[in-house]
Amino acid sequence: MGVNQTLNVGMIGYKFMGKAHSHAYRDVSFYFNPSLKPVLKTIVGRNEVGVKQAAAQFGFEAAHTDWRELIKSDEIDLIDIVTPNNTHAEMVIEAAQAGKHILCEKPLAMNVQEGKEMLKAVQEAGVVHMISHNYRFAPAVQLAKKLIEEGKLGRIYHIRAQYLQDWIMDPDFPLVWRLRKDVTGSGALGDIGSHIIDLARFLVGEIEQVTGMTEIFIKERPMGEMTEGLHAAQSSVQKGKVDVDDAVAFLARFNNGALGVFEATRFAAGNRNKNKFEINGSKGSIRWDLENMNLLEVYFTDDDKSLQGFRTINVTESVHPYVNQYWPAGHIIGYEHTFINLVYELIQGIAEGKQVSPSFEDGVRNQAVLEAIARSAREGAWINVSELL
Template sequence: MKSKRQIRVGMVGYRLMGRAHSHAYRDVPFYFDTECTPVMQAIAGRNEEGVKKAAEKLGWASYETDWRRLIEREDIDLIDIVTPNDTHAEIAIAAAEAGKHVFCEKPLALDLEQAKRMLEAVNKAGVTHMICHNYRFSPAVQFAKKLIEEGRLGRIYHIRATFLQDWLMDPNFPLIWRLQKDISGGGTLGDLGAHIIDIARFLVGEFKEVVGTMETFIKKRPLGTMSDNLKGQIESTTYGEVNVDDATLFIARFENGALGSFESSRFSKGNRAGNRFEINGEKGSIRWDMENLNNLQVYLGDDEPGLQGFRTINCTEEEHPFAQVYWPAGHILGYEHTFTNIITELMNGIAKGTSPYPNFEDGVRNQAVLEAVEESVRNRKWVSLGEKIL
């Protein structure tokens, strides 16, 4: 049997997304027959005690306390970035210049200018690159894409999408890095809105113009940290300013004439991870809810009268993208499988010398929409994507 090419992975960071990515690297060879197979070579983090424990628990062969050392290592082929947003650009550009392939968590950067520099760096180096918009890789979302491409919905008129959470509603929840613009780049818009923007681009097409509004409900919070299960721990009696949005709403026009409405919030009581969309076309509609991610609701207008209505498709059949490698139909998949699926695409891209979607170009286009929404809020007017993506 032909031996597979090993891709030796170096991951920077090890918290929530680090655990999700680690799980996926371990599972890819178990489920998928790829030409390249990931090897969990090394992990990097600033706290030696923490990164050592993470390496042992998650299954990494070694660890470093400086990401620069990770990039210098000759036994590393791919750099995976799961650190706070303000570090993405520096690490990705350095990795590309060292000839390493790059996989980066979203949003790609703090701002559009950084994102463009990251794209330029990976293109100049000729390395494979992807951004981790994992929700694209739910079999139900992939099947939605298939139905749209086959013309089953006809011309698309609307998309309405939300990503709603409620873990931040306690006014005493601490001022974590996600609430500081110089580290996160933005609040719910960049954290949650980035996902629904990417799904909209994936399913409907490119944005033409946007107009929006945003609000910060709690202006000051005590200093502290957050655990992987979104629980806060206050570490100081000192309060700091929250300078990002708690909630953002915007509407959009797409290049193909479709209209869209988008809402991201961490102040939506009862919503733990309300990542949802509905798309309406001339021939039918589809609905998806990440909290019930195996199911796609489908309405087809050519059904006979009396039988028309939304049907629920459990996307675990062998006909559904990615689902066929897992369990028998109806045996439910989970959040973790979306990471396994996207990293499988990454391995296939490295084998072929290509950068599968979503890659850094998608990251730039998503960042352009984020920037346009923020500009719209500041200036209280519609903003065209126009020159932003050039």
């Protein structure tokens, strides 16, 4: 580690997720008392002007354009990768070989084989590795996990999960990297479907089989680049072919016998970021919706018959996961705090020499589900996920 019990952070990439991750490193010591204090050392990006502006805004000490030089630097302890998907494997493998701990954005890789190579690299290097599925770290999701583990829902029968967005519905929205297969691997499936797959695995268990379908609603778009957040700027009137899915729907069977119904789309008008799930068991049910992320709806079959119904828990009490680090009961937290909670767990894992979750092993298992869904959509058949592992 760095001197004086610090964790020196090097980040590759600086836009939407770069901002979210940087904020988490800056604020984690304000709310928690991590064993190592993160220091924002160097941020890297291809655009020299843009990355220098990001360094100044986010609080990094330096900005560069060469990620390989960052990885070679002896002063860096942790590499945080928030770049497009087709760059993850090369960066992760080189960072692992340099002995750096690694946080990587989702999905982990372009395919299962890449993911396996990345997992092998971090395991051989003995570094702590984590994939950024931040929604696991919403206190309400953590409470849902606790209820399930304690058997409060009994045997799990169903999960139905949706991730609905609408930000690319305009036919003139540009053909940005998230809509190009050579850069992103898949569309809504990998971008947002990966989140509900990870939540399903986290809460319910491993997925055994899948069958799915995908659709591209707008086949061509003008060329352009991402700007801030999920906004983009058109760079040319020339159009290019969209070759990743706009929407995906799939069914799943879990190893424990549970059934899953899933949908991920970026064409659900009026849904800016609707990430939600319902889980049904023999003793009760739970519901969660990111857009009301502090609330968990809970139903138990053994409640008095005259009082049965879903109750809404405001997951802001000091007894709830992570909440005692923030505000008094009823004082809600937001999206950015999911990253703070994630970063805290990562730092503690590094400090204690323990592997954290979700790890690159989770990333590979998620990738296998993604690949199985894509294969099913092509072949029109049920696919066993284990065939891809």
